[in-house]
Amino acid sequence: MTEFNQPISGNDLARFSGPNSFMRLPQAERLDGLDVAVLGVPMDIGTSWRPGTRFGPKQIRAESAMIRPYNMATGAAPFDSLQVADIGDLAINTFSLADSLRIIRDSYDGLLAAGVIPVAMGGDHSITLPILRAVAARHGPVALVHVDAHADVNDTMFGERETHGTVFRRAQEEGLIQPDKTYQVGLRGTGYTAEDFTEAQGWGFQQFPAHELWFKSLAPLGAEIPRDIGDRPVYVSYDIDSLDPAYAPGTGTPEIGGLTTPQALELIRALRGVNIVGCDLVEVSPPYDPSGNTALTAANLLYELICVLPGVKHR
Amino acid sequence: MTEFNQPISGNDLARFSGPNSFMRLPQAERLDGLDVAVLGVPMDIGTSWRPGTRFGPKQIRAESAMIRPYNMATGAAPFDSLQVADIGDLAINTFSLADSLRIIRDSYDGLLAAGVIPVAMGGDHSITLPILRAVAARHGPVALVHVDAHADVNDTMFGERETHGTVFRRAQEEGLIQPDKTYQVGLRGTGYTAEDFTEAQGWGFQQFPAHELWFKSLAPLGAEIPRDIGDRPVYVSYDIDSLDPAYAPGTGTPEIGGLTTPQALELIRALRGVNIVGCDLVEVSPPYDPSGNTALTAANLLYELICVLPGVKHR
Amino acid sequence: MTEFNQPISGNDLARFSGPNSFMRLPQAERLDGLDVAVLGVPMDIGTSWRPGTRFGPKQIRAESAMIRPYNMATGAAPFDSLQVADIGDLAINTFSLADSLRIIRDSYDGLLAAGVIPVAMGGDHSITLPILRAVAARHGPVALVHVDAHADVNDTMFGERETHGTVFRRAQEEGLIQPDKTYQVGLRGTGYTAEDFTEAQGWGFQQFPAHELWFKSLAPLGAEIPRDIGDRPVYVSYDIDSLDPAYAPGTGTPEIGGLTTPQALELIRALRGVNIVGCDLVEVSPPYDPSGNTALTAANLLYELICVLPGVKHR
Amino acid sequence: MTEFNQPISGNDLARFSGPNSFMRLPQAERLDGLDVAVLGVPMDIGTSWRPGTRFGPKQIRAESAMIRPYNMATGAAPFDSLQVADIGDLAINTFSLADSLRIIRDSYDGLLAAGVIPVAMGGDHSITLPILRAVAARHGPVALVHVDAHADVNDTMFGERETHGTVFRRAQEEGLIQPDKTYQVGLRGTGYTAEDFTEAQGWGFQQFPAHELWFKSLAPLGAEIPRDIGDRPVYVSYDIDSLDPAYAPGTGTPEIGGLTTPQALELIRALRGVNIVGCDLVEVSPPYDPSGNTALTAANLLYELICVLPGVKHR
Amino acid sequence: MTEFNQPISGNDLARFSGPNSFMRLPQAERLDGLDVAVLGVPMDIGTSWRPGTRFGPKQIRAESAMIRPYNMATGAAPFDSLQVADIGDLAINTFSLADSLRIIRDSYDGLLAAGVIPVAMGGDHSITLPILRAVAARHGPVALVHVDAHADVNDTMFGERETHGTVFRRAQEEGLIQPDKTYQVGLRGTGYTAEDFTEAQGWGFQQFPAHELWFKSLAPLGAEIPRDIGDRPVYVSYDIDSLDPAYAPGTGTPEIGGLTTPQALELIRALRGVNIVGCDLVEVSPPYDPSGNTALTAANLLYELICVLPGVKHR
Amino acid sequence: MTEFNQPISGNDLARFSGPNSFMRLPQAERLDGLDVAVLGVPMDIGTSWRPGTRFGPKQIRAESAMIRPYNMATGAAPFDSLQVADIGDLAINTFSLADSLRIIRDSYDGLLAAGVIPVAMGGDHSITLPILRAVAARHGPVALVHVDAHADVNDTMFGERETHGTVFRRAQEEGLIQPDKTYQVGLRGTGYTAEDFTEAQGWGFQQFPAHELWFKSLAPLGAEIPRDIGDRPVYVSYDIDSLDPAYAPGTGTPEIGGLTTPQALELIRALRGVNIVGCDLVEVSPPYDPSGNTALTAANLLYELICVLPGVKHR
Numbered sequence A, B, C, D, E, F: 001m002t003e004f005n006q007p008i009s010g011n012d013l014a015r016f017s018g019p020n021s022f023m024r025l026p027q028a029e030r031l032d033g034l035d036v037a038v039l040g041v042p043m044d045i046g047t048s049w050r051p052g053t054r055f056g057p058k059q060i061r062a063e064s065a066m067i068r069p070y071n072m073a074t075g076a077a078p079f080d081s082l083q084v085a086d087i088g089d090l091a092i093n094t095f096s097l098a099d100s101l102r103i104i105r106d107s108y109d110g111l112l113a114a115g116v117i118p119v120a121m122g123g124d125h126s127i128t129l130p131i132l133r134a135v136a137a138r139h140g141p142v143a144l145v146h147v148d149a150h151a152d153v154n155d156t157m158f159g160e161r162e163t164h165g166t167v168f169r170r171a172q173e174e175g176l177i178q179p180d181k182t183y184q185v186g187l188r189g190t191g192y193t194a195e196d197f198t199e200a201q202g203w204g205f206q207q208f209p210a211h212e213l214w215f216k217s218l219a220p221l222g223a224e225i226p227r228d229i230g231d232r233p234v235y236v237s238y239d240i241d242s243l244d245p246a247y248a249p250g251t252g253t254p255e256i257g258g259l260t261t262p263q264a265l266e267l268i269r270a271l272r273g274v275n276i277v278g279c280d281l282v283e284v285s286p287p288y289d290p291s292g293n294t295a296l297t298a299a300n301l302l303y304e305l306i307c308v309l310p311g312v313k314h315r
């Protein structure tokens, strides 16, 4: 039918069968010819409350077996357009956060050198710092769409400078991102100081707290962000805890009053046409997801992100 | 107090006691005198992903013990108006889908001949095909209100023509429904082809995808459908996966971005006055419903459906 | 930094460590010097369906370890403003509802005599009757903000006059509350008679059923209630089942079609400036809360209630 | 086939279908003609730690659908021998322990007057005191086989004399049992005083602590007890927490180091030939039984108890 | 180190990473060069009570990531001895039991023609009938070691002759097995007739009911069976419900009073030296296995079965 | 009654109430006057498979509320004999294993200098290495009773020398323990090399693999070990995974075929009279313990360890 990799169809092999790759896409060991590489970064030692994101990639892949190739709402046909494969998991060191971050950085340097767009399944949010280091090394400081309950701009936690709560302060300090083209969507909850959010605003970060988004479509905001980004390279970091715990209970640091999945879908779909150079979906913790639906949600959001990658045709 | 069957009151017998009938209504073995027959069709061998709907009727009944007789929002008083009983479960053949569908058809022929309105607790959605065959045999092609994440209009699945994903293509081919009076509400997700939904639109099906309904009341749509139906006989098939997994996690093929329970209630309540000749609530899978609240939701939606059956008085 | 008690910071002691007090505040054995006393009333023998609220206080405390001191949305800084401590649990008699209610009354007389504002973690809703008796004894009949799926105005249940379903009829009969300054928000579901809600309206209760609040901000209602209350002393009784089961599955008598957490937050935040003399959060049942997020929600709502207590500074 | 009530066969009606009666036996509303009445006593307000036994009867019935009529190990054919029915649940007052115990007593007086052998599904262990009062009123002081982790011989708990932990002290004080024909099997754990067990030995109770039974068959003890009882009327009270939590996790006050199900089966099977006048199986708490297997175990133990009732034929 | 396929080491790639193959062995698409093919048969439509075994292979593979290559108790070194790979899942038809059994038969004909020893992960027990048909076609009637709570010798269920409860009657009728070299170990529970087990004894089946094995080592029995088998080709069919539900809760038709894992290990280890031509492990149902340990047990038993295949060296 | 700290009685304050300290003992901030300090080491970043032991101390404390002061089986009366308190949790650095191990070492130096016997609730097994360093610094190389499924004698894991799998190789290399007075009980499962266990035997370790202990009392072994130890100082390290997963499902690296709780109790009780200078109970992972009973088991084993500390009187 097409020259591109296709997910195994649920009508050819029962959905509960087959490889545990993302959407049951082919598993690739080599990068040549790939446009998009889906990969797992199974790690939870950068988290401060509930663990479990080490099992995130495995569970997201399992639930992704439900997804069919065509996007009924947007017409996107990613597997008619791009060569996509699941390249497996990074071989992190589960006993050392510092070493794991180094491994992620090195691996991403290789992925980016091969010209693929990396789509990461976390893992906790600390994985995004080494990813951004590699991305900025290749593309220069990028625009950042960061969807999260938390700004993740702490300076240190227990004296550590690289954890899931300090990612975007480090990214800004190191010049990995363009501060005034950094959009933080879904922020809420409580802070250690009254200035927890506002300092980042001073750097130029554009913050859209959840309570300003309640009850309404994100289409208007979704239209605004791409306009503001223009043709800059952009990285999308999606923390599943941006969603309300009703929609995504299986996460490490849940905060009430969050986004809904319709809002998440609108936000991602609005990114069609921007120059996405990489993205991640982090903080899915299967042990706290008894129905499996948080991983299902993550799988769908990753699919929707793939649907807005550059080059995807719509029908 | 009244000549009609009444649910056992939670103030007479503790809710965790008593028969496991729907709302603890009397269990009837004979149909004479009944206006409405609530029944279980405990079957899950027509499903393609997670199983478990075989336990749907049992769990829906268990959770229905919470429901009291009067509808506070609408004033409906179904048990002041109609003779309702739980007639138990159909004796399906759990090893053969084909044989089970035949048994359902035969049973429904009997129910309809007795003049009762059947209210079915599924079971997976494949039960609706033999039900519609019986309904059409008695009432002719019916209008159909079909609330679902999926259109269920596949041609075949693994070569099989009668599964939970092919019901409404078969119903249209066999002339069981009036295509232009067929309303599919809540559709979403991904498809095997880009035309998964549009072909059915060509048959006349009126489709209301979930993303067009997000964030807003379904009262306007709810007002429109009955107007369009007029006094035609109508069958209502309610797939619990039309709801978002946040509201109904316990189902076999969940899709994110779905309806909310307020929307579901509005939609059903809007059907007051139409000529409902039967209805079902399908796809509740208790093993994936750790809190029991999906079954509770199903029980309430069935109660609301009973509240809009012909002849129900409001106070 | 301040003379007031502070929660232990998640950056000083890992959140999964330390005392199981509310927000890891100091545990106080004496009341002198306290402005606000957080306490547990671990009891579930006044409930009619699922039990488990006896573990509510323990689980709410456990999940409260996630909460940081500053309210990012409202700027409230309660621990810069008031002396707050967790004073532990009341020593109820788990074998006798009557005796437990007596113990609660006696304990509250002592708390109120000491001039603290009591913030209770239930327990089932039956605890609110003896609390209101003590509150009225000290403050006279109070205004009441009662957020709940249920009006809790039954006369008797199994012949008993004091259960979780009869609280506010008793409160009105005994003159503990000002009926026309009683606001019941979130009511829904089914009733034993068609008059289950309307009788209370006759007493003057202002009822805001859930279906009138669907899809929209509660800020307007939130603005109205304080205006109507004026400077009367007010008690806030928050039944977690006011929330939809999608948001709060872990409760004893869930009803579909409920409030969302954004609505709950708006409603509580609107109470800033009223003269709250006490409050409770009831009906959290951990055995029905597999992800722990109902308790997390309860902990956050209690925090938000503390943020609107008289005297709290905002930044 | 026989004149006696038969369980519905799993080959006639799928096991997940049909009435929620014990073993899907007929539900009887009248006692005449019955030899054995299986009944539920759904109550958990006499318990001191985890609640949930109010759902015990419902869950035991649900899991009993697995059981077929013939005992493969012993040859017992109870439904070829006795008229057995499920007579439903006692209408206890879930808000008052004292009132509930009174209702149980009154109900049992009626059952025993009708000459049936009552087989009770609890409920917490406090139900056994009123049962023994009724039993002793009819049969005089009975021999007692009491299988439990706990001796349940506290004097008071929170000042209450009738709870799940005081049953057998009361029974001995009131002369309901023959102390020297009272066998307590499976005792273990910790005590409030060093004399927690030994005082009861002074009354004549024969105690068989779990640690004396580890690793070995209970057939020898099982042979001894009937010899010692002779033809006295005997009541069997089986607390599911006698089993190790590995075998029965779903209970309110679990104690490690308990009996195994092989031991439980041996003990019950050894009672063949004694004059059992009633029995109960208590303390099954479904909310703590995620796999449902504690209720399954309880259902099987109740079946085995029925297999050793007077008059049961063996093949 | 060796020319044979090796499991990925947990010290090379974190156990929660990598392919979801059995023990993270290489996934093979072709059979040439293989000695042993591990495969999944994900199916649950042949089961009569709880479903879920369709997810068995996926979950067994997931939990098998814990297993290291060397057997510490027996010294077996299977991956120093044999070429083992995971060949994925059979593409069964999830809507038709008959068609699925046909697919299994055809697939096994191919596997056996290629000379590999097939090691199947079920799936419900109905898969064993087509497997035995293929095995007998190649090897003639085989000796059978059948470990199970149930004899699975029903004639029909709901009129069907091929279900998980009729396998071994069919196998005996069709001459697939040598009746007097058929060993059924672990039988227990209840039966539809008093002759449920004894009829099979009449065919020559050697039955070892669980109650004769309680409390003791299976080493003696384990020594006896191989002696009796001699050098006949033997098939081993291991139903996980042979284990007590304490050890294996996650199964469809659990029966209390079962084997322990030490007994299971002894039994399998005793088979060293017999001529095993194939084996299966069936009836693992993940939805009923909240801790995942039933699948872990299954993975270990499959590993132990591989350790006793012909040709495995010991160190 | 006594001058010593007492647990709060379940008859004074309902068990689900009160502080979350071990057995609801007083929480001490200072060490003077203490004989025994119970403490938490909430950490899971040294684990290789399932995480979650960071919540171990909290959950063990919660379940310990069931335990009463007197040991019914042995007569031990620890709280009549010793001053015991819960001193809370160590403030580990959850982002750095190396730093956390350093903190544990420093904290233990302080504890031992104060002359208390530390009783630790883990956390994963990596905590035992810094503990042994402190213990050996004070007492010299100690005898070690190590109960575990695993020998934990790997050299490195992912290149790291200090993880939960390398503890006892390090301890032996560093001379912290007396190799020929090191007893490893319960070993089983699979290994990375055929010599995984035997190398340690070469150092002098006395290993008692699980399969040599199946089906029988550990009293003989329990008698042997103290005889062999004599009056040496001894440390007891108890890994909950020594128990079979049926008894302790909630752990990170479960292995089938393990010890039973009767065996665990026998083994600990046999240590009465030896000179225990410290002990720990590690690897309880609450997210994998849906019933809570693994934590309950851990709490009881810790209690039993306290019962055999030097100086405990028996009655």
Ligand SMILES: [Mn+2]
Pocket (backbone or CB within 6 Å): A125, A148, A150, A152, A164, A239
């Ligand atoms: Mn984040």
Ligand SMILES: [Mn+2]
Pocket (backbone or CB within 6 Å): A148, A149, A150, A239, A241, A242, A253, A283
């Ligand atoms: Mn976040």
Ligand SMILES: [Mn+2]
Pocket (backbone or CB within 6 Å): B125, B148, B150, B152, B164, B239
């Ligand atoms: Mn459907």
Ligand SMILES: [Mn+2]
Pocket (backbone or CB within 6 Å): B148, B149, B150, B239, B241, B242, B253, B283
């Ligand atoms: Mn659907």
Ligand SMILES: [Mn+2]
Pocket (backbone or CB within 6 Å): C125, C148, C150, C152, C164, C239
């Ligand atoms: Mn209420």
Ligand SMILES: [Mn+2]
Pocket (backbone or CB within 6 Å): C148, C149, C150, C239, C241, C242, C253, C283
């Ligand atoms: Mn309520």
Ligand SMILES: [Mn+2]
Pocket (backbone or CB within 6 Å): D125, D148, D150, D152, D164, D239
């Ligand atoms: Mn008891």
Ligand SMILES: [Mn+2]
Pocket (backbone or CB within 6 Å): D148, D149, D150, D239, D241, D242, D253, D283
């Ligand atoms: Mn007990």
Ligand SMILES: [Mn+2]
Pocket (backbone or CB within 6 Å): E125, E148, E150, E152, E164, E239
């Ligand atoms: Mn079988």
Ligand SMILES: [Mn+2]
Pocket (backbone or CB within 6 Å): E148, E149, E150, E239, E241, E242, E253, E283
């Ligand atoms: Mn079986």
Ligand SMILES: [Mn+2]
Pocket (backbone or CB within 6 Å): F125, F148, F150, F152, F164, F239
């Ligand atoms: Mn260990």
Ligand SMILES: [Mn+2]
Pocket (backbone or CB within 6 Å): F148, F149, F150, F239, F241, F242, F253, F283
């Ligand atoms: Mn271990």
